[in-house]
Amino acid sequence: MAFSGLFLILFLTQHMTINLLSVVDSLRLNIFGAEESNLFNQAAYFMGNNPVVQFALQPVLIAGFMLHMLMAFVLQAKNAAARPDGYQYGNKARAYNWASMNMLITGGVVIGFLGLHFYDFWIPEITAKYVTGKAHIGDSPATEAILADVNRFYPELVHRMKYPWRVAIYCVSFVLLGLHLNHGFQSSFQTTGVSQGKYVAGIKKASIAFAVIVPLMFIVVALVHFFIS
Amino acid sequence: MKLTLHVWRQKDAQTQGEMVDYTLDSVSEDMSFLEMMDVLNQQIIEAGDEPIAFDHDCREGICGMCSMVINGQPHGPQQGTTTCQLHMRSFKDGDSIYIEPFRAKGFPVVRDLMVDRSAFDRIIQSGGFVSVGTGAAPDGNAIPIRKEEADEAFNAATCIGCGACVASCKNASAMLFVSAKIAQLDRLPQGKVESKERVRSMVVQMDEEGFGNCTNTGACSAECPKGISLENIARMNRLYLQSSVSPT
Numbered sequence: 001m002a003f004s005g006l007f008l009i010l011f012l013t014q015h016m017t018i019n020l021l022s023v024v025d026s027l028r029l030n031i032f033g034a035e036e037s038n039l040f041n042q043a044a045y046f047m048g049n050n051p052v053v054q055f056a057l058q059p060v061l062i063a064g065f066m067l068h069m070l071m072a073f074v075l076q077a078k079n080a081a082a083r084p085d086g087y088q089y090g091n092k093a094r095a096y097n098w099a100s101m102n103m104l105i106t107g108g109v110v111i112g113f114l115g116l117h118f119y120d121f122w123i124p125e126i127t128a129k130y131v132t133g134k135a136h137i138g139d140s141p142a143t144e145a146i147l148a149d150v151n152r153f154y155p156e157l158v159h160r161m162k163y164p165w166r167v168a169i170y171c172v173s174f175v176l177l178g179l180h181l182n183h184g185f186q187s188s189f190q191t192t193g194v195s196q197g198k199y200v201a202g203i204k205k206a207s208i209a210f211a212v213i214v215p216l217m218f219i220v221v222a223l224v225h226f227f228i229s
Numbered sequence: 230m231k232l233t234l235h236v237w238r239q240k241d242a243q244t245q246g247e248m249v250d251y252t253l254d255s256v257s258e259d260m261s262f263l264e265m266m267d268v269l270n271q272q273i274i275e276a277g278d279e280p281i282a283f284d285h286d287c288r289e290g291i292c293g294m295c296s297m298v299i300n301g302q303p304h305g306p307q308q309g310t311t312t313c314q315l316h317m318r319s320f321k322d323g324d325s326i327y328i329e330p331f332r333a334k335g336f337p338v339v340r341d342l343m344v345d346r347s348a349f350d351r352i353i354q355s356g357g358f359v360s361v362g363t364g365a366a367p368d369g370n371a372i373p374i375r376k377e378e379a380d381e382a383f384n385a386a387t388c389i390g391c392g393a394c395v396a397s398c399k400n401a402s403a404m405l406f407v408s409a410k411i412a413q414l415d416r417l418p419q420g421k422v423e424s425k426e427r428v429r430s431m432v433v434q435m436d437e438e439g440f441g442n443c444t445n446t447g448a449c450s451a452e453c454p455k456g457i458s459l460e461n462i463a464r465m466n467r468l469y470l471q472s473s474v475s476p477t
Binding site: 075078079081082083084085086087088089090091092093094095100101103183186187189190191192193194195196197200 | 235237248298300301302303308327329332333334335396397398399400401402439440441442443444445446447448451452459460462463464465466467468469470
């Protein structure tokens, strides 16, 4: 759990960085009057077409995510079996926080959100590129041209973020992702044995900072495109 | 003070238990919780019923025998104390108190509030000792040990093995207990020699006993009557990883 979680934290940081480029683009185009700004398009095109990213890193990412999810359910099943009879009064033990006791709930919301996110972006992209696209690229210049268009990513993103219900789901999901990260980040250092002595306080502070900043930046991306782009 | 007590009664490990209600009319706030249980048992015996079985021994917070989950908390509401050190002044007149045994697959109920904690003994037997020849008692300063290490070893050694960590953990994990015993020995030169073998065998035994896995909620440390630190678990995890990569 800890190693796959740390791997997913790295991926999340990289995803956030690229998404923030779309905010820079939006501000340059809509606030500062730039005629053209393609930072997000260039980054997204690179990620979507680089063979190392597509055929090496992407499968590793999917495997890492599946492993993290699978291990969460295995762990939950084993832990439930360790206390077959619960307390009549309920377990009122003092615990660190709500998130640490409910990782399966916050993780479940993130999985649900990923379903929407994949429906919005990943599935259409993969279908066009590797499923239907392959069959039609040869005899459909239009599809080929659309796929080859370096500047299609930013308009697609802005279009998706124009629906209030979608922006609301994104914002709520990222708040719960923040709770998941707050426990998961520091917990991974505890599980790997790094959390020791002088490092404990720093790891806790870094965990809170990461859990606030990263989801907040994703929320900023959604709100900027909803209100400004 | 007058109290309503809801106590778990279970004839033996094979019989299904249930909560039974009792009323006590004259409880002094100066009584310890176990003295209150003694008074309740006297009342039950005088009524011709079987008294409530519960574990206790030293009644001064050092033997680790007393257990009980009181209103959902192992050893009751007062932090850093065992059940025997808990006094009735922690409750109010008219309170309802729920008293249950520690609940975990690794701690099967023997009778009423008594649970079998011999799983902890088997974990200790699997590696919680120093097997190198230590000879006669050496001079106290024969092996120099840093003050900080000695203090931390001593802090880990204050674990009385009561099992409150298991009872409080939502996963019924025994990792705080096991890690305290491992850290106590690993921090000292005499115990360090066998650290890798020890951590492997104790973790294997812990899993075999049916305890759950740690998800780092911190409930174990918060409810521990001796305040054993979560850092011991991190230390055990690190030792376990090291021993997995390099077994010798």
